[in-house]
Amino acid sequence: MNIQKIAFIGGGNMARSLTGGLIQASILPKSIAIGEPNKLRREELYREFSVVTSDNNASVAQDADIIILAVKPQHAASTVSDLSETLSARKPLVISILAGINIASINSWGGGNLAIVRAMPNTPALIRAGITTLFANDKVTVIQRSQAESIMKTIGKTVWVDDENLIDTVTSISGSGPAYFFYLIEAMEQAAMDGGLEPELARMLTLETALGAARLAVDTNEPPTKLRKQVTSPGGTTEAAIAVLDKYQTSDTIKAAISAAKKRAQELASANEVDE
Numbered sequence: 315m316n317i318q319k320i321a322f323i324g325g326g327n328m329a330r331s332l333t334g335g336l337i338q339a340s341i342l343p344k345s346i347a348i349g350e351p352n353k354l355r356r357e358e359l360y361r362e363f364s365v366v367t368s369d370n371n372a373s374v375a376q377d378a379d380i381i382i383l384a385v386k387p388q389h390a391a392s393t394v395s396d397l398s399e400t401l402s403a404r405k406p407l408v409i410s411i412l413a414g415i416n417i418a419s420i421n422s423w424g425g426g427n428l429a430i431v432r433a434m435p436n437t438p439a440l441i442r443a444g445i446t447t448l449f450a451n452d453k454v455t456v457i458q459r460s461q462a463e464s465i466m467k468t469i470g471k472t473v474w475v476d477d478e479n480l481i482d483t484v485t486s487i488s489g490s491g492p493a494y495f496f497y498l499i500e501a502m503e504q505a506a507m508d509g510g511l512e513p514e515l516a517r518m519l520t521l522e523t524a525l526g527a528a529r530l531a532v533d534t535n536e537p538p539t540k541l542r543k544q545v546t547s548p549g550g551t552t553e554a555a556i557a558v559l560d561k562y563q564t565s566d567t568i569k570a571a572i573s574a575a576k577k578r579a580q581e582l583a584s585a586n587e588v589d590e
């Protein structure tokens with residue numbers, strides 16, 4: 315990976331996953347600096363990765379070629395504004411993983427004319443099984459695009475979109491998506507226990523089924539409808555189950571839930587919006 319210096323602003327869960335991924339991808343610990351106010355977290359990051367840590371964001375950002383914004387969204391405005399001098403002087407690539415914060419807002423807080431990539435990862439990134447969707451503004455060079463992609467690839471797969479508005483849909487699918495699957499897993503586990511299985515077995519059967527179904531869909535590349543029909547023999551058990559899901563319009567319910575997530579993402583983005 316052709317990267318000189320990376321600074322993280324915020325040293326929480328996502329920064330930790332990315333740092334682990336980068337080090338596994340042979341980025342030297344001394345090339346990574348993390349600005350994090352919490353002393354215990356700084357000590358943990360240093361113990362685990364031997365990276366540079368500081369409670370002073372400006373000092374970690376001052377010689378960075380790439381700055382990754384990884385604070386909570388509510389801290390974004392003040393954190394980026396505090397860095398505006400460094401950002402304006404050095405013009406690094408800014409990668410923002412902040413949910414619900416538009417590029418225009420970051421650009422405005424940071425002093426303008428910035429190369430910014432907006433990235434939307436998801437929680438499986440914590441075990442490097444995430445998927446991150448990326449969008450770049452027109453200040454981002456081809457090299458910077460490839461750097462952003464290489465960084466996010468250390469925690470899973472990456473895809474690009476060419477319209478920032480699509481990030482709200484992405485948030486409602488892959489961002490919130492792990493929770494939808496956990497919801498289904500919770501219900502299946504409970505049904506298994508209601509049917510007399512021990513909790514451990516109920517969990518194992520449910521999780522292995524979820525994993526196996528996802529792997530089957532990925533490996534065969536067959537449409538899910540076809541795979542579902544393959545398990546559904548006429549007059550059989552699966553058909554009986556699907557009939558109940560259809561009766562309660564489960565597909566429409568899922569679509570309505572995803573639509574609510576997207577609407578909320580749009581609301582959060584416009585609440586944080588700044589006019590350029």
Ligand SMILES: NC(=O)c1ccc[n+]([C@@H]2O[C@H](COP(=O)([O-])OP(=O)(O)OC[C@H]3O[C@@H](n4cnc5c(N)ncnc54)[C@H](OP(=O)(O)O)[C@@H]3O)[C@@H](O)[C@H]2O)c1
Nearest residue numbers: 324325326327328352384385386387411412413435436437
């Ligand atoms: N987790 C996900 O799956 C996921 C997915 C997509 C996007 N994101 C986005 O990723 C970002 C980080 O998420 P996370 O789960 O890593 O959150 P997190 O664990 O809470 O990490 C944020 C870190 O930033 C620190 N911080 C607060 N103010 C700061 C400041 N002024 N300067 C530097 N650091 C500061 C926090 O310290 P304190 O705890 O002491 O405040 C905390 O350690 C969020 O914006 C979230 O929207 C996360």
